[in-house]
Amino acid sequence: MKLQPYTSGFEHWSDELRKLDLMIAFKLQCKIELEGDENPLDPMRGLLITDDEVMRLLRTNGKAGSNGELPPTLAGMQDEIAELNEVIAERLSLAVESTAGWQSALMRLVKRFKLNRFEQEVIVMALAPEYNRKYEKLYGYLQDDVTSKLPTVDLALRLLCDNESERYAARSSFQAEQPLQRWLLAADEGDATSTLARPLRLDGRIVSFLLEAERSDGRLEGWVSRFEGGVNGDGESEDDGKGEELQPLLIGASKQGEMRRFAELHLEAGKPAVLHLYGAGGSGKQLHAKHLAASLNRPLLLLQGDSLEAERMKTVTVLHQLFREAKLTDSIVGIAGGDHFMAPDGKLTMYRTVIEQWIRRSGGLLLWLSRERAHYSELPVPSRSVIYQVELTPPTIEEQRMLWRIWGEESAAASESAEAMADKFRLSPGQINRAVLEAKRLAEHEGADYTEEVHFERGAAVQLNHELEKKAKKLNPRYTFEDLILPHEHLDLLRQACNMMKYRRDVYGTWGFDRKLSYGKGLSMMFAGPPGTGKTMAAEVAANELGLEAYKIDLSQVISKYIGETEKNLHDIFKEAQRTNAILFFDESDALFGKRSEVKDAHDKYANVETAYLLQKMEEYEGVSILATNFQQNIDDAFLRRINIVVKFPFPDAEHREKLWRTMFPAATPLASDVDFAALAARIEVAGGNIKNIVLTAAFMAAAAGRPVGMRELVASARQELKKTGKILVNSEWDSFF
Template identity: 40%
Template sequence: MSALGYVHAWEHYKDELQLLDKKLELLYKRRQKLTPDPQTDSFRGMFVSEDEFIRLIGGFGSEEEMDEEEQDVLGMIESLEKSIESRLAESRTAGVFLPLAYLSTVFGFSSIEERIVMLGLAVELDRKYERIFGFLLDDLTNKTPNISLALQIACPSPEDMRAARTTFMAPNGRLARYVLHPDTLVSSGQTLLSRPLQLDKRIVTFLLDSGELDPKLGPAVQIIYPDDEISPLLVQEEFQQRLRGFITDVYEAPAAERKRLAFHIWGNAGAGKKLQVKHLSRSFHKPLLIVDLADVQLHAASFEDQISVIIREAILHQAILCFTRLEVLYPAEPDLAAQQRLGRFHEELDGYGGMVFLLAGRFNRLSWKPKERLLLEHELAVPDEGGRERLWQTFAQEIGAGSDVDYRVMSGKFRFTPGQIRRALSLARGYSSWQAAAAGEGSWGASLRSDALYKACYQQVQHKLERKATRIEPRYGFGDVILPPEQKDQLRNACNQVKYRGVVYNDWGFEKKLAYGKGLSMLFAGPPGTGKTMSAQVVAGDLQLELYKVDLSQVISKYIGETEKNLHEIFEEAQLSNAVLFFDETDALFGKRSEVKDSHDKYANIETAYLLQKMEEYQGITVLATNLLNNIDEAFLRRINYVIKFPFPDSEYREKIWQSMFPPAAPLSDDVDFKYLAQRYEIAGGNIKNVVLSSAFLAAESGEPIRMGHIIKSIRHELQKSGKILARQEWEDY
């Protein structure tokens, strides 16, 4: 045989089969000494003869008992083994990939375990071995060797046979766990030695045609190779450098100090968790096996098997193992099955020697206490406003979306992850083109429309605010709200605080000075009907943000701790959308903090303090409305960015309100005197709105334009609701 290395796997298998043939020949010669002509024995296999009994209790003969023919065959075996080992060494030096040698290396097999694998592969390479094994087992229906025959062929001595039995007796051994067919270790009434030896189909596929993923893994698993194209990192580069440096230090540490690593990384969808791991695997020239746990069958019977198959695939590819959507293994109310499933998951990870990443959309307090592995945790937070602005501009250029949108303002309004920004721009481009086509302005490639971009942004947010809040569609602008100049200026200033967040916090460095409290909080105080709710809509409309009115009946609870729990849920969901939160009629919840005289006072103060804390943590806009400003504690007011007092409108502003309430299309009689109405009746804007609407229905019923009489009649009804009665002289003229 040539001492040159192997060129390909099939050349290697040819030598291995030649070696196997010689071992089979030696085994046959040994048996033949005890049964000279087994073919002439018509009762062979049906009873145990005296000669066979002696052979069975005698075991292997010593080398001195071997005849000359056996010695010759044994010499050929030793020569072949040395030749194969020499050629394998040359192949390793030349970098030739040989699946069997690679499999043995990555799983850490002994030489005997490697021979057993080759024995199982033989029937897949040449069908002659089916008949040979059937002959040696006295049963031609057997197509594969059993464990006993495999040990006789693979093990040169009884001592090796006894040691190799543990390969099959230990279910957690790597050969049994990852390479052999599951049926090999299933009893089915058979003794261990009589069970058939069969390789798992995936291992056979790998040895014959390596490279593809196990098809049983389905859509749950994908592999990323180091030379695959991946998107560049535009934010969080410092975290990537930190990861690389730390892992390099661990790898380069002395063997006694080296640790296996696991990382638990969480962050909102689109934060770039997978992208970080992709860049890391590329930097270390490692494949990356990504497993979506949401697509893995969680049934108890199959979950452990699937995870075992996944880990085997990671070992075969020597890949970094990455599990995404880890939260599916940590349900809010775990039952016994979920706990057992999690325990099996941890056990499987303990058996994996490579690097592991656990990615989740939220923080999970891991119950995994890994053996001989260092587990580190990190939150991949939403980029700061400067980072978000760069992302908006970069992604807009990538898709060729021309626009006059101010991306600095967008980055301040929406605390989006990179993935959300990319999806929003892509979707907005489609919406803009669709609207342009409808207007006859061209189709694909049209400039981004502002309304289309905001619509796309809202679709990136998945929250559950509707459970305890009601969405209000903003319909008013600054021109619709009738307020004194001072209050209007305060509203505009508040909106500007959101629009120019990027300049102040990022460009001017105020971000580093504030650990929290970067949101916007406003308190609207004034009598009912003075425009507080309308002003909340003006703010949301001007900033083009969603407005949610919190239903206090769903928030306040008589049970201790429930109010805080509800508030936490509201602010947690709002954080995802950056929505404007509007708490109306907040006197009951946010009244003056009292002296602690009993437990009820104590917990009422805790609720107020908790609200203050959540408002300061929230980076969006919170609007509170109250009718009684004097009931609000001074410490509470200190933490509010803007306290806007809504005065009861005087006659000048009441006249403007009356005029603004009637739409241009409404038929208005000439006898309507707005100045008279404003001076005569001291009612707020909310009451005026009710009066105008009621008078319009009265006019519609009579088939006339809206007259002064309809309005005065409606005023009477409106005042009667609050117990006020008009004197006859105040309305008899109409």
């Protein structure tokens, strides 16, 4: 009869358990023939399970639809065991060679954990009670202990080995460093009186794998995500099925090829290696990890490092389960949030040793994902292993346009609206993807025919949550160019500055300037002028015009007396602003960006270091930075050379003061007929900030008196404002107002 390949795990296990029954029967028959038929075992056994019941259980050999008898002789049993071994091996081989290429769970387990023949048989013995409870009775009978329902090390050695020499050699399989004990058997609870008495219970995940009852370890849910073909266990893909289109865009084709060759080389050779992907949040690290694994035709198990607990035993257990699952399912392990393991004062640094041991023992490939580049000593790398580091840099303006267009492609109008976002926002690939998804949800919620620009703007704004507010105050832009009273040439300069951001897509992208410049692609402006001339208002106007968030830097939170602390604060500010494309507004910046002084002592030396550091960060920053100063002469010349636009805010003359007086009053404010804006502008020489204070105080005076705002209130308020600066308003013709 021609043998057929196995087509299911049930068929294979039926034959394996039939063979186990024959082996048990053979050992019993040997004992009977050696010791005689008359009660060869402890008579107490018969009170619980009779010899006849044992034979009945063994005749139920697990083969579908078979109740065949056991061979009557030892020789017959040996022949059938040998024949069944050949049948199992042949049918497994045929299954692998078949078109479907099916391989049993047991054989996959043996191959992936490199088990020998004895260890394979131990797995079958340990699984048997999970498959059929009759083996609990059989093992109790064989071990002369009805409470011992699981096989022990002693029983495995007696049943599977032919002599003492084989048993002596086989004991090494139960040592802690061996795969059987380390990965497959459940942890010893410590009740066994000796190694021989130790029960052999398979870990629950191994049972579910062998019986094909669970696709992945459910205990890892919440810590680990499984991706196969770039898609997770729920059938969702972060790149919305456009990974092949995005790969050449997100990282150079040459680097992609190098990453894959590196992975293939070390996977094939079984050498320990770490592929380290680092870059800002949302730069595509997880996307690259998913598609690298998919290109290697391997599942990816991605651990979220920040989800782990500081509690040692739980974290070690999760890591152990993760690495075993990787071997079990032939997956690649990725650890996202690797910074949590790298920080010297982090709670998870101790677990780098656990990860390092896994790489050393398994010779596996580990994908390490972090925001920051790591030193060799910070990575969980055993000696003689290899590291390949790949930096994911922020996309260029042109690349951002392509990302918005690819993900926002819904209609021609939607694609055009999405593409325009690259001019307004400096987002990473992950942020762009999430912004588009949010925009589409908003459009669907509002019942729009397609996603409009306003939806994309709102979706992008959601991605700009950051931590700048710890060291800065967020401005709430309300002003437009119509509210800003400045000479035309100064307004033109400010409009020109805004256009440098609006049209950066064309200049840096389409026209190719991005490839010519390695830094200095941001917009830096200086607003110089006396207090109250509109510098802060101009910053809000720019933010409103560009549709970006603006933050006023709190210098008290930046400058520190401790060496190096100021630079650290500035680094954090620029780094966070770069991630979110925020406008940085340094008010009274001459206190921070002052002229570098001659070095006379250590204080001068470190002050100059801080200034030089700021020069560097200003040039590197690709967003908008605005420096406001009351005294331009105090600004270091080196800064001025690196400023794109310098807007001088002159003290307003009478003409501009009159405009300021008129624009300060909202349309709903009741004004008395005696208000003379021209006279106020001519006789009260103050800047816009002072005019705002005068108008607001006068409005409260009038409201308290129950009458419209008139000259009486305005003159009285002006006198109060001037007194603050030591000036006195002297004009006899206004005395009639009091």
